[in-house]
Amino acid sequence: MSTVRWLDTPERYGRISRGFHWLMAALFAWQFAGALLYVGIGDTAVTRLVGGSHFDLGFTLFGLVLLRGLWGLANLKSRPPHPGRLGRAASIGHGVIYGLMIIIPSLALLRQYGSGKPFAPYGIPLMPERDTKIAWMMAPADLLHAWLGFTLLAVVLGHAAMVLVHQRVWKDRTLSRMT
Structure with a gap:
């Protein structure tokens, strides 16, 4: 029976680090798809479908990168080395x-x-209108x-x-x- 490795080790990243990495990779792929669609075909229904979540997703990614950064710093000495x-x-x-x-x-x-303009990611008011x-x-x-x-x-x-x-x-x- 293999043990679940939540924390990073010198041999591999733990489940939390890997979860942050792959979740953020998927969310960034969606963000980039929306941006590339907008640049490529302009403002269309498809672009609005994919890019319509840009603000909320960007805010989510910002929070995730801060959490991931803190997690990485907390595990810095345990992580796989990058020698040479x-x-x-x-x-x-x-x-x-x-x-x-x-x-x-x-x-x-x-x-x-x-x-x-107001900013209310996921309907949560963070910045009021001025x-x-x-x-x-x-x-x-x-x-x-x-x-x-x-x-x-x-x-x-x-x-x-x-x-x-x-x-x-x-x-x-x-x-x-x-x-």
Whole structure:
């Protein structure tokens, strides 16, 4: 009988870390699908179906990345190591992913507040409506949110490509640590 490993070990990530990873991967795939549909075909019924959850899902992902980050820090000494130059490159890549996962929704929330529009993810009022806009709060997200989002998509695709290189070329079973 195998034991359920909830916590990370030096050999593999625990169920909680893996749950965060794959849940967030699925939610980000939905977010990216909506963004790509919008860029590709514009404002259509399909785009609204997929992209209509963008605000709620973005807020959910922001909460999950904060929880996942705290969980990761709490398990840092127990996690599988990333040795050598390639390990440092992997750590830098993960740092870029985490950084973007924090910066992108932070900019969106700043823009939302600056817009004066209410924000009530899942019907929970977090930001009330205001009569005035605050332009400087909206400007950074207007300029960067989409570009950084597509940068995150590119980095995530690079992350997935490196997993395939590890699995198929180097045959070092890196994928098995997260599955």
